[in-house]
Amino acid sequence: MHLALICDCDGVLVDSETIAGATIVRELKALWPGIEIEPVVTPLLGFRTERVLEATAATLDKTLTLEEIEAIHREVRAAAILAPMVRGIDAALASIPLLKACASNSYSDYVAHTVDRTGLKRFFEGRLFTADLVANPKPEPDVYLLAATKLAISPARCLVVEDSVAGATAAVSAGMTVLGYAGGAHDPGEQALKLSSVGVEVTFNQMSDLPGLAKAWTRELGFSWPPVTAE
Known part of the structure; x- marks a missing residue:
């Protein structure tokens, strides 16, 4: 296999970023009544929950105890x-004949459970790469570099779908x-x-557009569609 499609989990496979953001905002409002929380939290979604909480507290000149952070993390x-x-x-992934992997800022057990319960596991069997497997979570490149290494595919031949900065x-x-x-x-x-x-080449709003974008990228690299070595 010469090419790979690597998807983020939260916000790309499952619509969880909105839920996570709303939960964080609700919990922080309960701790800090009368303060506008949402405009601070929203731009931080995509980072680990702990970092979102720490950055929000710092921006608002507030503090959170370790117990409060852990409690909010559990709620999220x-x-x-x-x-x-x-x-x-699901339909988009089914129509893209590339090797597929998931690279997430969440932990292994959560990502494994997510792809299993949604029926998406069939696309990513054995190819789940998560924050607990690397030294540094996103926005550092570690989890994506790990995915490329394990897949034995050069980063230049990996197409990523991400929703967060x-x-x-x-x-x-x-x-x-x-x-x-x-x-x-x-x-x-x-x-x-x-x-x-931050360097994203193409943005899109409907997953139905993803197969066409993957096809265009594949051809730009000089491969036929579908690739001869497709899974």
């Missing part, structure tokens, strides 16, 4: 575990081509601009 995980699939992602930054830093999914954002136009600003 409980809410996100039931997130539905992103509309159209943190994830896109990680994949671009790894030397991969990134497609930015903005369809799950509250303001897709604004999110597309943010993704483009």
Whole structure:
């Protein structure tokens, strides 16, 4: 296999970023009544929950205890575990004849459970790469470089689908081509601009567009479609 499609999990495979953001905002409002939380939290989604909480507290000149961070993290995980699939992602993946992997800022058990319960496991069997397997989470490139190494595919031949600035930054830093999914954002136009600003080459709002984008990328690299070595 000469080419790979690597997908983020939260926000690309399942519509969990909105749920996570709303949960964080709700919990912080309970701790800090009367403070506008959402505008601070929203741009941070895509980072690990702990980092979102720490950065929000720092921005608002507040503090959070370790116990409060852990409690909010538990609430986020409980809410996100039931997130539905992103509309159209299953059909899109089924029609893209490339080796597929998932590279996530979440932990192994959560990602494994997510792809299993949604029926997406068949696309990623044995190819799940998560933050607990590397030294540094996104926006560092570690998890994407790990995926390329394990897949034995050069980063230049990996096409990534990301929805967050943190994830896109990680994949671009790894030397991969990134497609930015903005369809799950509250303001897709604004999110597309943010993704483009960190090196995302193309943004899109509907998963039905993904197969065509993957086809165009494959041909730009000089491969036929479908690739002869497709899985």
